[in-house]
Amino acid sequence: MIDIQHLSKSFGKQEVLHDISLNVQEGEVVCLIGASGSGKSTLLRCVNLLETPNAGKIVVDDIDITASFNIDEYRTKVGMIFQSFNLFPHLNVLKNCTLAQRKVLKRTVEEAEQIAYENLKKVGMIDFATMNVTKLSGGQKQRVAIARALCMNPKILLLDEPTSALDPELVGEVLDVIKDLAKSGLTMLIVTHEMSFAKDVADKVVFMDQGVVIEAEHPSILFNNPKHERTQAFLARIVHQ
Amino acid sequence: MNRVPLPPDLIGGALGIYERYAPLFWFGVRNTLIISLSATVIGLFIGLFFASLKQLKIDKKDNTIVKFSKVVLRVIANLYIEIFRGTPMIVQAIFLYHGLRPIIGWTPLTAGIVIVSINTGAYMAEIIRAGIQSIDNGQYEASRSLGMNHLLTMVFVILPQAIKNAFPAIGNEFVVNIKDTAVLNVIGVSELYFQSTAVAGIVFRFRDTFLITALIYLFLTFTTTQLLRIAEKKLDTPEGLVGASSSSSKNFFGFKRKGGSS
Numbered sequence: 450m451i452d453i454q455h456l457s458k459s460f461g462k463q464e465v466l467h468d469i470s471l472n473v474q475e476g477e478v479v480c481l482i483g484a485s486g487s488g489k490s491t492l493l494r495c496v497n498l499l500e501t502p503n504a505g506k507i508v509v510d511d512i513d514i515t516a517s518f519n520i521d522e523y524r525t526k527v528g529m530i531f532q533s534f535n536l537f538p539h540l541n542v543l544k545n546c547t548l549a550q551r552k553v554l555k556r557t558v559e560e561a562e563q564i565a566y567e568n569l570k571k572v573g574m575i576d577f578a579t580m581n582v583t584k585l586s587g588g589q590k591q592r593v594a595i596a597r598a599l600c601m602n603p604k605i606l607l608l609d610e611p612t613s614a615l616d617p618e619l620v621g622e623v624l625d626v627i628k629d630l631a632k633s634g635l636t637m638l639i640v641t642h643e644m645s646f647a648k649d650v651a652d653k654v655v656f657m658d659q660g661v662v663i664e665a666e667h668p669s670i671l672f673n674n675p676k677h678e679r680t681q682a683f684l685a686r687i688v689h690q
Numbered sequence: 691m692n693r694v695p696l697p698p699d700l701i702g703g704a705l706g707i708y709e710r711y712a713p714l715f716w717f718g719v720r721n722t723l724i725i726s727l728s729a730t731v732i733g734l735f736i737g738l739f740f741a742s743l744k745q746l747k748i749d750k751k752d753n754t755i756v757k758f759s760k761v762v763l764r765v766i767a768n769l770y771i772e773i774f775r776g777t778p779m780i781v782q783a784i785f786l787y788h789g790l791r792p793i794i795g796w797t798p799l800t801a802g803i804v805i806v807s808i809n810t811g812a813y814m815a816e817i818i819r820a821g822i823q824s825i826d827n828g829q830y831e832a833s834r835s836l837g838m839n840h841l842l843t844m845v846f847v848i849l850p851q852a853i854k855n856a857f858p859a860i861g862n863e864f865v866v867n868i869k870d871t872a873v874l875n876v877i878g879v880s881e882l883y884f885q886s887t888a889v890a891g892i893v894f895r896f897r898d899t900f901l902i903t904a905l906i907y908l909f910l911t912f913t914t915t916q917l918l919r920i921a922e923k924k925l926d927t928p929e930g931l932v933g934a935s936s937s938s939s940k941n942f943f944g945f946k947r948k949g950g951s952s
């Protein structure tokens with residue numbers, strides 16, 4: 450579904466991603482882990498073309514997205530969840546979910562609202578539909594952000610540390626929603642620091658270090674028998690924290 | 691009308707003048723308000739337009755023609771803003787009014803509205819630009835990641851928030867315009883200042899006349915300021931045009947950008 454081939458990305462002289470190759474199958478959940486600054490966010494943002502790669506290819510559904518094509522249409526199929534939620538503060542919960550449906554997918558108000566309600570229900574936020582998003586807790590905001598992305602019927606969901614900005618007691622409610630999505634068969638690429646969550650939900654865990662993919666394995670292998678020294682060192686550090 | 695001479699003192703003179711010439715003053719007020727209000731609204735739209743031009747970013751994927759037009763549009767926006775902020779409005783008024791009169795034959799009032807609008811537009815462009823900058827870049831990215839293009843994102847996500855953040859500064863432009871329309875007397879617009887000089891010329895009492903003028907200006911600006919305050923409070927409630935700021939958005943002068951988070 451997503452086939453990343455020899456991807457490189459530099460900011461100025463600094464090479465942040467170096468010759469990354471990675472494959473995500475349809476329905477697979479892939480978790481990206483690694484130290485801060487290792488390039489996880491940049492890789493995720495490349496898949497959504499929020500960053501433009503310098504070299505290499507990203508082929509999604511047999512289309513090379515790094516070649517020129519309709520970027521906005523592509524983005525409706527690839528949802529993105531941000532650490533800082535990025536809900537639209539001037540719109541209420543429901544309108545956050547209907548804006549792009551109406552303007553991009555040209556759905557009618559009724560259609561858009563019905564789909565919004567369905568997705569708000571999925572994330573347990575249907576009772577908050579008319580609320581101002583600024584009044585919500587962090588966990589609620591992130592669940593609305595997920596609903597907003599789902600309203601576009603994405604084939605792929607990219608999540609960049611979806612729970613890192615949350616108070617510890619709110620992390621669970623968001624992870625539960627993501628687990629449900631994983632069960633429903635949605636293809637997801639998730640950057641996370643929640644190792645037990647990655648263990649639970651991932652079909653593949655990718656460990657990155659300094660812009661390079663060190664190891665990509667099933668969680669049972671990567672967490673229990675990491676082959677590479679750097680993976681071992683990273684996991685050891687995590688455990689001791 | 692002038693049978694009884696005006697009392698010689700300031701207060702008595704002023705009261706006497708107002709009693710006799712109130713309609714002349716209020717005719718001036720009418721024009722002052724017409725010009726400053728319409729020019730503020732038109733100026734806001736001009737400002738939105740030029741601020742958006744200044745936002746144009748060159749994309750690596752653009753072809754040469756698109757790149758070139760973007761650069762040209764940006765240069766035009768910058769020139770406009772620099773020229774109209776960098777010259778006195780009184781000079782702009784004389785130059786444009788007399789320069790264009792032979793061509794389009796406009797009245798002083800129309801010319802006045804156009805000139806103040808253009809001038810306000812230049813300031814509004816900067817106000818809106820600052821308003822746009824105050825919006826967290828994550829808003830832009832979230833909107834684009836939902837498939838909304840640059841234009842949709844600006845119109846439905848960025849500008850509503852930018853305008854709300856910039857509302858105090860936008861309102862301030864209105865108050866400034868109420869006072870600054872006074873310069874239009876040089877092209878013969880019968881606004882409040884122009885009318886006051888006419889009255890003072892009839893009674894030959896400048897001091898007393900302009901006490902009335904000052905009080906009327908003060909009344910106008912004070913009332914406007916209070917109304918704007920009320921409107922601002924309305925905007926801050928969830929039921930207003932737009933909701934309160936989010937955890938990530940910054941206030942108008944904050945200018946903080948999160949650069950797309952970690």
Ligand SMILES: Nc1ncnc2c1ncn2[C@@H]1O[C@H](COP(=O)(O)OP(=O)(O)OP(=O)(O)O)[C@@H](O)[C@H]1O
Nearest residue numbers: 460465483484485486487488489490491492949952
């Ligand atoms: N827009 C940018 N301009 C310049 N450098 C950048 C930019 N974005 C990221 N970088 C740099 O690229 C490197 C990788 O950043 P990235 O955000 O991808 O790391 P990360 O693995 O997501 O880290 P974290 O766990 O802290 O989120 C860092 O050194 C960062 O400073």
Ligand SMILES: [Mg+2]
Nearest residue numbers: 489490491952
């Ligand atoms: Mg990151």
